[in-house]
Amino acid sequence: MSRKASKARSITSRDVAELAGVSLMTVSRTLRTPELVSPATRKRVESAARKLNYVPDLAAGSLSSQRSGHVAVLLPSLRHAGFLRTVDGLSDTLRDNGYHLLIGDCYYSVDQQLELLRMLLGRRPEAIVLISGLDSPAAQDLLARAAVPVVETWHWPDDPHNMVVGFSQFDVGRAMTDSLIEKGHTRIGFLGALGPFDPNGEQRRQGHLAALRSAGLRDDIQSSVGKAPMEIEDGVKGASWLLEHFPEMDALACASDMTALGVLHECRRRGCAVPEQLAIAGFGDFDFAQYLQPSLTSVRLPSYRIGQLAAQLIVATISGEAPSPAPHCNLGFEIIHRQSTGNHDSLLSYSSSAP
Amino acid sequence: MSRKASKARSITSRDVAELAGVSLMTVSRTLRTPELVSPATRKRVESAARKLNYVPDLAAGSLSSQRSGHVAVLLPSLRHAGFLRTVDGLSDTLRDNGYHLLIGDCYYSVDQQLELLRMLLGRRPEAIVLISGLDSPAAQDLLARAAVPVVETWHWPDDPHNMVVGFSQFDVGRAMTDSLIEKGHTRIGFLGALGPFDPNGEQRRQGHLAALRSAGLRDDIQSSVGKAPMEIEDGVKGASWLLEHFPEMDALACASDMTALGVLHECRRRGCAVPEQLAIAGFGDFDFAQYLQPSLTSVRLPSYRIGQLAAQLIVATISGEAPSPAPHCNLGFEIIHRQSTGNHDSLLSYSSSAP
DNA sequence: ATCAATGGTGTTAACGCTATCATCGCACAC
DNA sequence: GTGTGCGATGATAGCGTTAACACCATTGAT
Numbered sequence: 001m002s003r004k005a006s007k008a009r010s011i012t013s014r015d016v017a018e019l020a021g022v023s024l025m026t027v028s029r030t031l032r033t034p035e036l037v038s039p040a041t042r043k044r045v046e047s048a049a050r051k052l053n054y055v056p057d058l059a060a061g062s063l064s065s066q067r068s069g070h071v072a073v074l075l076p077s078l079r080h081a082g083f084l085r086t087v088d089g090l091s092d093t094l095r096d097n098g099y100h101l102l103i104g105d106c107y108y109s110v111d112q113q114l115e116l117l118r119m120l121l122g123r124r125p126e127a128i129v130l131i132s133g134l135d136s137p138a139a140q141d142l143l144a145r146a147a148v149p150v151v152e153t154w155h156w157p158d159d160p161h162n163m164v165v166g167f168s169q170f171d172v173g174r175a176m177t178d179s180l181i182e183k184g185h186t187r188i189g190f191l192g193a194l195g196p197f198d199p200n201g202e203q204r205r206q207g208h209l210a211a212l213r214s215a216g217l218r219d220d221i222q223s224s225v226g227k228a229p230m231e232i233e234d235g236v237k238g239a240s241w242l243l244e245h246f247p248e249m250d251a252l253a254c255a256s257d258m259t260a261l262g263v264l265h266e267c268r269r270r271g272c273a274v275p276e277q278l279a280i281a282g283f284g285d286f287d288f289a290q291y292l293q294p295s296l297t298s299v300r301l302p303s304y305r306i307g308q309l310a311a312q313l314i315v316a317t318i319s320g321e322a323p324s325p326a327p328h329c330n331l332g333f334e335i336i337h338r339q340s341t342g343n344h345d346s347l348l349s350y351s352s353s354a355p
Numbered sequence: 356m357s358r359k360a361s362k363a364r365s366i367t368s369r370d371v372a373e374l375a376g377v378s379l380m381t382v383s384r385t386l387r388t389p390e391l392v393s394p395a396t397r398k399r400v401e402s403a404a405r406k407l408n409y410v411p412d413l414a415a416g417s418l419s420s421q422r423s424g425h426v427a428v429l430l431p432s433l434r435h436a437g438f439l440r441t442v443d444g445l446s447d448t449l450r451d452n453g454y455h456l457l458i459g460d461c462y463y464s465v466d467q468q469l470e471l472l473r474m475l476l477g478r479r480p481e482a483i484v485l486i487s488g489l490d491s492p493a494a495q496d497l498l499a500r501a502a503v504p505v506v507e508t509w510h511w512p513d514d515p516h517n518m519v520v521g522f523s524q525f526d527v528g529r530a531m532t533d534s535l536i537e538k539g540h541t542r543i544g545f546l547g548a549l550g551p552f553d554p555n556g557e558q559r560r561q562g563h564l565a566a567l568r569s570a571g572l573r574d575d576i577q578s579s580v581g582k583a584p585m586e587i588e589d590g591v592k593g594a595s596w597l598l599e600h601f602p603e604m605d606a607l608a609c610a611s612d613m614t615a616l617g618v619l620h621e622c623r624r625r626g627c628a629v630p631e632q633l634a635i636a637g638f639g640d641f642d643f644a645q646y647l648q649p650s651l652t653s654v655r656l657p658s659y660r661i662g663q664l665a666a667q668l669i670v671a672t673i674s675g676e677a678p679s680p681a682p683h684c685n686l687g688f689e690i691i692h693r694q695s696t697g698n699h700d701s702l703l704s705y706s707s708s709a710p
Numbered sequence: 711a712t713c714a715a716t717g718g719t720g721t722t723a724a725c726g727c728t729a730t731c732a733t734c735g736c737a738c739a740c
Numbered sequence: 741g742t743g744t745g746c747g748a749t750g751a752t753a754g755c756g757t758t759a760a761c762a763c764c765a766t767t768g769a770t
Contacts, residue, residue, distance in 0.1 A: 010479070010502065012756055023720050028758060038718060053500045058477040059414040059423065060756035063725045068414065078439055087433070091460065100474060103458050105446065119455060122413040124365070145408045147365065232646055258642070265646045287613070291587055291620045293648050367726055378750050383728060393748060415726035418755045 011052045020048035031056060062124065070100040071314055072120040074113065075131035076198075077229045078105045082284050082303040083131050086153060089307020090129060097315045099126070108198070108228045114139045121146050127314040129153060129307075132200050149317045151310040154301075155200055156330060163317070163327040165310045169200045172299055172333055173207025175350050176253050176281055179335055181215050183342065185251035185279060188212065189221035191238040191263065192255030198228040201255045204283070208253055221246045230255060235262020243270060243278075250278060251341070257282035257289050257298055264292065264340070275342040285336060294339035302331040366407045375403035386411060417479065425455040426669055427475040429468065430486035431553075432584045433460045436641050437658040438486050441508060444662020445484060452670045454481070463553070463583045469494045476501050482669040484508060484662075487555050504672045506665040509656075510555055511685060518672070518682040520665045524555045527654055527688055528562025530705050531608050531636055534690055536570050538697065540606035540634060543567065544576035546593040546618065547610030553583040556610045559638070563608055576601045585610060590617020598625060598633075605633060606696070612637035612644050612653055619647065619695070630697040640691060649694030657686040 017024040022041060030037050030045040037045070048054075062068040071094055075083050091101045104120050106113040117139050120128065127149040134140045143150060143161070150161050156168040180188050190208045192201045205222070212219040223245075225238040235254065239262060242249060254260040260282030267274050274280055274294055282289060285300035309331070313323050332350050337343035372379040377396060385392050385400040392400070403409075417423040426449055430438050446456045459475050461468040472494050475483065482504040489495045498505060498516070505516050511523040535543050545563050547556045560577070567574040580593040590609065594617060597604060609615040615637030622629050629635055629649055637644060640655035664686070668678050687705050692698035 025720060036718075053497060055473055055476045055497075055501070057418070057479060057756050058474070059417050059479065061758070062414050063412070063418055064756075064758040066725070078433065078442070081434075084433055118410055119413070121410045124412060124414065142408060142410075146410070232642055261643060261646055268648065287587055288616060288643055291616055293623065380750060412726050416728070419726075419728040421755065
């Protein structure tokens with residue numbers, strides 16, 4: 001093949017080898033297993049590499065060694081503080097173990113998800129982390145047939161694909177509404193974006209409904225405005241609609257702190273007192289939640305920990321050890337009661353149990 | 356070489372070729388340039404590929420074609436809503452043009468930045484986008500010697516490395532403080548994280564100081580609590596310190612809406628009226644800014660547009676066209692005055708000009 | 711003196727794909 | 741019948757790296 005030497009061919013290990021007066025293999029060794037190279041040679045190679053600003057081609061390395069050195073994560077949206085913290089946990093822990101993280105953001109779209117999964121698999125990751133599940137059979141099939149370790153996170157599936165580090169969205173929904181019931185509320189609404197692409201939100205809603213039913217309360221107060229990812233404005237519109245249609249509503253569980261902030265805003269605009277007339281609860285315990293006026297009751301999730309643990313499981317699995325703690329971890333969650341539900345900062349933990 | 360057939364070798368184009376009864380080259384052609392393959396063959400190959408769930412190895416493809424098909428972005432932190440929107444703009448536009456985005460988050464650390472840059476270059480991206488500059492000479496040298504198109508964003512350097520899509524952080528700082536001066540404030544403070552790794556924040560501070568000086572006002576009210584990325588709690592602490600030491604302060608420009616929220620909170624706690632006693636301005640126009648109580652005056656940046664434009668420049672450059680609009684775009688910014696500086700939603704635009 | 715073990719280095723053959731060129735019909739024109 | 745052009749496919753040679761093994765001095769033990 002005669003590829004014409006294009007304007008800017010990059011430096012290869014061959015260039016370094018020539019400059020250092022050694023074989024190309026010695027260059028590779030110097031970089032990857034310096035202890036196998038004599039100090040004198042090592043020094044020569046290192047200085048040659050530095051002089052040329054040599055940066056090894058990782059694609060070529062992966063191809064040859066059959067080890068890509070990276071792990072992929074597929075998530076619905078980077079615009080979600082919680083997911084982002086999980087990504088941080090993954091990234092930090094993986095980096096410490098010599099892996100890099102490939103991020104695949106599917107923007108809450110099923111089509112993107114499939115295309116993205118395909119492209120991620122094309123980079124031959126050594127493991128895949130799913131933040132909150134695959135949403136098409138095609139994607140599931142693709143992943144199932146690729147011989148790659150998988151960690152599902154942010155939910156608690158009945159039939160795990162492989163490993164899981166998460167918590168039960170259903171339980172979150174139920175626990176939150178239970179706690180509102182406990183406070184004496186009886187006309188409790190739910191506000192979330194229940195499109196086909198937010199199965200997690202839907203599960204929380206199911207939990208919410210279950211709580212209402214077992215308490216014998218009405219379960220008709222709900223609205224599904226907007227679509228994931230949830231925006232503040234969705235909360236504004238949703239609150240407006242709900243307050244119009246269900247003026248008797250005395251508590252509202254929101255699918256996100258974003259939505260809850262919008263609700264808070266709309267209540268302020270209408271002069272509806274929070275929490276006296278309406279108690280409000282969010283989800284996610286976003287940074288701003290405790291600094292709002294009134295401070296916002298929310299659900300705190302072990303977001304960072306999820307990423308960290310998932311990474312540990314992956315590292316252990318790849319190196320052939322027994323998966324670190326256990327291949328299925330339910331990390332639970334905490335409900336943080338604040339002023340928006342009439343409290344002064346108290347905390348309720350709901351934790352772990354195998355499925 | 357005798358690599359032992361490991362447990363799970365993945366499907367290659369050779370497998371597909373055999374199943375379809377064609378040469379391996381025809382498989383490649385079918386996937387990349389289907390119009391050069393006869394319909395009958397194409398159908399056979401496609402069905403074989405589907406049957407085997409074939410996912411081409413992109414690393415091998417890149418290596419062979421010398422085109423990686425991706426663009427890298429290096430940013431100080433993903434935990435920054437504005438940067439994230441730029442990433443969205445990049446990702447969307449690049450995807451439409453057949454490129455993928457590699458994200459490198461350096462967590463506001465100089466060391467990470469260098470290591471990350473090295474690893475990104477190792478993947479041979481066809482272009483690199485920098486969100487807010489390189490912070491070590493080593494990194495600059497590395498990038499300068501790699502023959503890769505570069506787009507700098509989120510600032511406005513005196514000596515651009517290559518292409519730039521941004522705005523002047525200095526101008527932002529000056530414009531904001533000018534507008535506070537115009538409102539009659541005379542004892543204006545600045546609160547930001549001024550570590551060595553937030554040159555942008557530092558530039559805004561310089562702009563702020565310049566504004567004060569040309570108005571002949573005192574410029575000693577400032578505090579540098581915390582380090583990037585800025586947290587709400589840094590605002591709380593900073594405000595506490597400033598209010599203690601400079602009770603006469605009548606306006607405060609913050610380096611981030613996060614910080615500003617913390618300040619707002621601390622003022623509430625101390626019973627310091629906003630904006631009557633203290634006017635507060637943030638930076639970034641985060642989602643929540645207009646929904647706070649009082650709503651927060653801030654600086655809105657063309658975050659998404661920056662990414663979009665950077666991607667367009669890159670696509671044009673790679674395909675050899677003249678860079679889309681111009682290789683140096685100053686996109687300007689807008690100051691949004693809200694209640695926290697005593698206004699009712701007005702907007703001031705500061706736009707474009709070549710350096 | 712002989713052999714085995716050892717440490718350092720080089721040689722070779724892949725890894726899975728694509729660029730390039732060669733080949734092979736087949737139609738159409740003269 | 742020969743040539744020309746064209747559309748479809750195959751053969752070959754890499755891309756830049758690493759795994760595996762071969763090799764060659766040393767060294768130390770026998």
